[in-house]
Amino acid sequence: MQRLKVGILGAGGVARHHGMGWRAHAERAELVAVADASPARFAAFDAAHAEGRARHYAGFEELIADPEVEAVDICLPHHLHAPAILAAAAAGKAILCEKPLCTSFADAAGIAAALEASGAPFVMAHNQLFQPSLIEARRLLSMGALGRVSLVRSVEASQQRGPSTGELPPGLAAGESPWAWRTNPAKMGGGELFDTGWHAVYRLLALADDRPVAVSATLGRFLHHGMAAEDTGSVTVRFEGGAIGEVLTSWAFGLPGDRQFEIAGELGSLAGSQTATLFQLHGWPEPQAWSNDRVHTFTAEIGRFLDVVQNGAANPAPFTQGARTLQVITAAYLAAERERTVAIPEDPLAAPA
Numbered sequence: 001m002q003r004l005k006v007g008i009l010g011a012g013g014v015a016r017h018h019g020m021g022w023r024a025h026a027e028r029a030e031l032v033a034v035a036d037a038s039p040a041r042f043a044a045f046d047a048a049h050a051e052g053r054a055r056h057y058a059g060f061e062e063l064i065a066d067p068e069v070e071a072v073d074i075c076l077p078h079h080l081h082a083p084a085i086l087a088a089a090a091a092g093k094a095i096l097c098e099k100p101l102c103t104s105f106a107d108a109a110g111i112a113a114a115l116e117a118s119g120a121p122f123v124m125a126h127n128q129l130f131q132p133s134l135i136e137a138r139r140l141l142s143m144g145a146l147g148r149v150s151l152v153r154s155v156e157a158s159q160q161r162g163p164s165t166g167e168l169p170p171g172l173a174a175g176e177s178p179w180a181w182r183t184n185p186a187k188m189g190g191g192e193l194f195d196t197g198w199h200a201v202y203r204l205l206a207l208a209d210d211r212p213v214a215v216s217a218t219l220g221r222f223l224h225h226g227m228a229a230e231d232t233g234s235v236t237v238r239f240e241g242g243a244i245g246e247v248l249t250s251w252a253f254g255l256p257g258d259r260q261f262e263i264a265g266e267l268g269s270l271a272g273s274q275t276a277t278l279f280q281l282h283g284w285p286e287p288q289a290w291s292n293d294r295v296h297t298f299t300a301e302i303g304r305f306l307d308v309v310q311n312g313a314a315n316p317a318p319f320t321q322g323a324r325t326l327q328v329i330t331a332a333y334l335a336a337e338r339e340r341t342v343a344i345p346e347d348p349l350a351a352p353a
């Protein structure tokens, strides 16, 4: 099999995890080009993940124009996702895109049209879908192990100092701090809910496996008073089948342990973390527990991206999953601002009203 020639757009914080993922799949893919505005970041990334052999581009547009590149991996600040997707789709490249899909509904509609015209594979980098506990929970739910589901709760909360200090994360070479653009709502697209909260929302949607119909939300700023937007979000989602969805996401605080979801239904309940799955039918004195080694979810997601591109495998996170996530988060911001429940249209590309 020919190795897929990949260009990575943005060599910052998350790109280091993607670099590990591409290296783990070196027999199927090769990093041939890296775009980053910072030459120091490019050099550090190239040495660590591309054996010092990648071509450097200062801007992502030039990398996309490189005819040798067959697939792009978008690891850019949020406001650059839409222009990068549009350019890559026009150039016919396969696309793996970090969350979020983009920062507005107008951009999402443009992306939908561009992807349809291109026909190139497009996969959202929804790495949390590859947690073993989530995979096991989805398997049990699909078998009806809980009966009718009443509640799905999804949590992404841990204290982050960066939004206040603006420091570079350890190991990240010189360049703009990732917190500089994150505390600018025009580049970020929102606050914490739009960033880390994105994971909690797509996880909620994956576990509920139902159409969200209404959203209410409360946002707060508890630690990062210099941020223009929220550092914490609490979102309630009503699903078409009646289940209640809850998202809790924060950079101000964490909760004990690292539990990422809890699900309750008529027959019992489930919970999951990065290293454990708990399953308890009502009446059991204690849950059955399975533990697992920590999985590098970025490596798993890149393996699946390669399966999609090279073997036509099912897409784990297509465009519509990104659009639905954007829709729920946009509805949450509207609901919090108006202090009202906001209806979610059936079409994931329709703006909530």
Ligand SMILES: NC(=O)c1ccc[n+]([C@@H]2O[C@H](COP(=O)([O-])OP(=O)(O)OC[C@H]3O[C@@H](n4cnc5c(N)ncnc54)[C@H](O)[C@@H]3O)[C@@H](O)[C@H]2O)c1
Binding pocket: 009, 010, 011, 012, 013, 014, 015, 035, 036, 037, 038, 041, 058, 059, 060, 061, 074, 075, 076, 077, 078, 080, 098, 099, 100, 125, 127, 175, 176, 177, 178, 179, 195
């Ligand atoms: N899946 C996850 O768990 C996870 C974790 C962190 C970040 N992310 C996502 O990854 C993306 C990047 O976040 P990050 O934390 O790595 O940010 P970052 O600021 O560390 O990295 C972004 C990089 O893009 C470069 N850049 C900016 N403008 C550019 C341009 N025009 N051309 C080329 N390079 C340019 C910057 O120099 C920087 O190195 C975001 O979408 C973020 O939400 C996902």
